[in-house]
Amino acid sequence: MPFDVYFLRDDYSSIMTAKRQDLLRLLAAAQATASELQDDLAQDPLFRLAATEASSHLTRTLQTTIDRAWELFLRPAHPTTLLVTLDAGWIQYINANYEDGTKSGIMADQLAQHTSSDPELVKRLMRVLTANGTIREVGINEYAPTPFSKLFDNQSWADGLRHAVRDYSITMSGMPDYFAKSQYQLENTGKKIYQHVHGTTFFDRVHAGGEVGSQFNSFMRVVRDGKKSWFDVYPIGERLQPISKKEVLLVDVGGGRGHDLYQFSRWQKDQQFKGRLVLQDAPTVIAQVRPEQSVDMEVQEYDFFTPQKMLGARAYFLKNVLHDWPNDKCIDILIQVRDAMKPGYSRLLINEIVLPDEKCDSWTAAYDIAMMAVVDGKERSREQWGDLIDAAGGLKIEKIWRLGLNNESIIEVARA
Ligand SMILES: C[S@@+](CC[C@H](N)C(=O)[O-])C[C@H]1O[C@@H](n2cnc3c(N)ncnc32)[C@H](O)[C@@H]1O
Structure with a gap:
């Protein structure tokens, strides 16, 4: 980058020239150190987040307000x-x-x-x-x-980009018109944002099969790449064992094509933990489960708004499901799980973001808006999760386990 071409101009005071020189030296040093630390940074999501937020802050300091406006305008x-x-x-x-x-x-x-x-x-x-x-x-x-x-040689990341452009960007571009019509109310009756823009709901498109569904399900396989697995943090040995091999250890409700449960099944074998695994999702999604990935699990078509057929499992797992729905629908889903849970034995594990009450990072804040646009969903704070679980009735939060990236957590819930 030809910085020096600019800072060597001779019409600046010597103090400003010295300061510019300092800035360039510091930026070059920061770049060199970041390059050296690249592998280390990849292993430490929290430090990486803090460093990238600081770097973005620095960029904003270097820009004028007009630079920032143009950057925003041309981002698409x-x-x-x-x-x-x-x-x-x-x-x-x-x-x-x-x-x-x-x-x-x-x-x-x-x-x-x-x-x-x-x-x-x-x-x-x-x-x-x-x-x-x-x-x-x-x-x-x-x-x-x-x-x-x-x-992007990885098909699932290419599919993620297709999903993001069509389902995030195009849908979000309809938000100003949508909210002007709804008079800036979230809880209006009638069509939600996705329907307003595309004429149908996102999950209706996903479950109809076709490329929207297959690209979304393909993307779901890599959505957690580079992040810790929930079972690396949540102490299964202590919380969910022992059980016999005939009992159900985990029901992954809305588990997609079973990518998570497949990882879990391999880990379970290594750890020699007993218990059956069950994957549940809508029929068109279940039809896409790869046979080689499902040998160690039972695979079921199931609508999570209807009574849960797996009664008294040791744990029910809802990952990135509740953030797809507004509160009333979440309560319906939670009631079906609650009614299947055995008091004092079953646990519900909710793998979702717990929003910080302040100083939210920009990724998490934007992800919440993506959920709003695509599925009329939302990310929730600790208090909002508490209120939601209370509203379902007969459930209580036992503990929240932080997974360490993007505020992701395991919310452990028992039947009260
Ligand atoms: C955001 S995806 C999460 C998938 C998976 N748990 C994960 O984290 O990768 C939401 C899942 O809910 C499923 N789903 C939506 N509506 C459903 C319903 N009524 N019954 C069962 N599954 C449903 C979708 O097919 C999709 O697989």
Whole structure:
């Protein structure tokens, strides 16, 4: 970055020049230290969050208010451009064909020819990706991959981007109109935001099958990548054992295609914990469960608004389910679980975000808005979780276990 071109101008006072020099030296030192710590930072989510929030704060200090406004206005260009370049197959081509260690990259014309695309379109869109560091620019119109571009070789992350552009961005762009009509009320009657924009609810689309459902379910497989598993924190040996191998240890209610339960089943084997595992979800989702991942579990079609058929299990697991629903629907779901729980024995484990009461980080705050837009759902604070559990009746929170990233927690609930 040609900082020095600017700070070497001779029309500044010597004090300001010295300060600029200091700033550049400190920024370079911070960059070098962050690069050295990259692997270490990957292992420590809380420190990483604190450092990235501090870095964003620094960027905002360096920008003018007008810089910030433009950054905000042009932000939609980034996910959309990445999606077009993935759909066109350019990113995959660069990732697959760049030879490590060589100086020459993949040329824009080569990309255009290989994918029968307009060379000018390639150059214009790739310029966005080189500018934001998704792709490395190794010469004029010449590209090399980065670890970030390679993330999207994983189909589930590519599907996550498709889900985010269609279901987050497009839906959120309808929010100003929606809230003007609802007179800024959350609890209005009639259509919710997703319906207002797309004419149907998100889960109706997911459960109808088709690409919305398959992309969403595919994304759900990686949504917890890089994060601690709940069973690494929650002491199962102490809280849910011993039980016999005939009894049900865990029912994963709304467990998607069983990605979590599959991880759990492998861990359970290593730990030699006994007990059956049951996966439940809507029929079209259950139909997508991979046979090789479900050998150690029972798989059931089940609507969680209807009576729970697995009675008296040791634990029921609801992960990222309740944040998809407003309070009245959550209460309906909780009542079905409660009625199946055996007092003094069964536990309900809710794996969700517990919002901090103040100083919420920007990821968590924005994620709450994504839930509002897509599913009329919400993230909840400690107090809101307490109120919700109380409203279901006959349940009480035993303990909350923090998982250490993005305020994710296990809320352990017993039948009162
Ligand atoms: C956000 S996903 C969470 C999936 C999984 N627990 C996870 O954390 O990856 C919500 C899940 O609830 C399921 N779901 C929605 N409505 C349902 C219903 N009425 N009965 C059963 N499952 C339902 C969806 O199919 C989806 O798999």
